[in-house]
Amino acid sequence: MTVFDAIVVGAGPAGSSAALTMAKAGLKVALLERGSFPGEKNMFGGVLHRLTALEDVLPNFWDIAPLERHIVKKTLTFMTEGSSFSVNFDNQAANQPPYNGYTIFRPTFDRWLADQAVQAGATLLSSSTVDEVLREGGRIVGVRLLRDNAELRAPIVIAADGVLSFVARKAGLRQGRFNPDHQGVCIKALIDMPKDVIDDRFGLTRREGASNEIVGNTGGVRGGTFLYTNYNSLSLGMVLELGSLMKTDWTPYHLLNNLMEQPQIAKLLRGGRLLEYSAHLVPKGGYQMQPELFSDGIMVTGDAAALCIVTGLNLEGINLAAQSGVIAGKTAIVAHQQRDFSKGCLSNYKKQLEDSFVLKDLKLYRRTPDMLHNDRIYQQYPELVCGMMDEIYRIDGRPKAKMSQMILRQVKEKIGLKNMLADVYGGWRSL
């Protein structure tokens, strides 16, 4: 049996950030990953937001990391079956380092990040699925692998095993079933397209990228669509709340297929070819579904701790995962200095998370899941916005209604005045 200073379960952004932090400080770290390489099991939208957590250790991050494009153009679209209304934010400030966000591929990026931890001295064990945690006198002292029932021991285990986190559950830090309202299933089609075609269609040059979030046209299911530009491919996907999807007969891929036929989307995808199809869950409940973050000998990071913010305008996860991984790593370093691996010492992990943007932002957006629980957002509001635009621009030989009357009529027809007032109040509170 091998003894380490710390065991990290999962070589995603949270786990590799924790391993990198601890290895740099000289700790003997095991980084365990169930995939045959880090990133093999991982997918996301996705836009990697600026990783302030790693800028100390990787100061020239944007020169060395495998990135696709940096995002300069952000679009929010309200969409119905035949029409769409978009708000566009094109920002030159985002066109120079430190860039605000990048499109990336997880199998490439996660492998690269884990490699940074390995270069700092961490031991990466791929093809290693953790099946059980080892306990001694109530404290967590290691893990057991599915392969040959091999056991690894360390005074600290960091659970960075993603959204379902069987490690947190087995350590007793998460109890009961997941609430389907707190989980979104995401499916994604990666679409092959030449770089110059993407540049022309989205108005980009060089390594500039665009991101587009789309509300509506999800069959009334609570959720949304994203369309992101990679270097020479597009990522088109949907996030669908499970609590809402399970009450319908829709399948995720039927909804995505319908969307691909929506005329405005179809034009953007024309000539593209499907390269890969993938799926993953996202812990969209955020603050409301948080497990216990630490106990004797264990800390929980990233998606495993539901450190994810889903607002509909943006999806933040990797930046929170990396930051929580770094903080867990630093806490482990202090614990080793003090030779104290108890709950009391590891409670510093939560304190530091509370002082950082991680738990501050998560708390700030804690009511957003309730606001997004409103079914009207996903059908009636996109129809309202597109309906109003249609009346404003339509020339059909009939006299136009006064704008204020037209808006009032549309609101009454599509939403109802009372609902609208309640939604505005709820939306305002959640922001």
Place this chain on the structure above:
Amino acid sequence: MKINLDEIFDYTSFNIDRDPHIILEENVCQQCDQRACVNCCPAACYTWDEDNKKMTFVHDGCLECGTCYVVCKNEAFSRWRYPRGGFGVAFRMT
């Protein structure tokens, strides 16, 4: 362009383990009044045969997303874990 799950093995790679990582107790499904797994699974691994009242589950094209684990309120799984290291779905790009 269309996602056709009959062709999933053409565009997503798998290293299928003969020892399944999910074992479904299909008799539990016969009593189920929801069958959310059938429409929610993004890989169409669950098929309900209404005529014969029979559930079929195939783990081959499973994307290991966890959706069925979350939506099944009857805990119909005698095993739900990730595949052994190196087995299961393998994303190449994404």
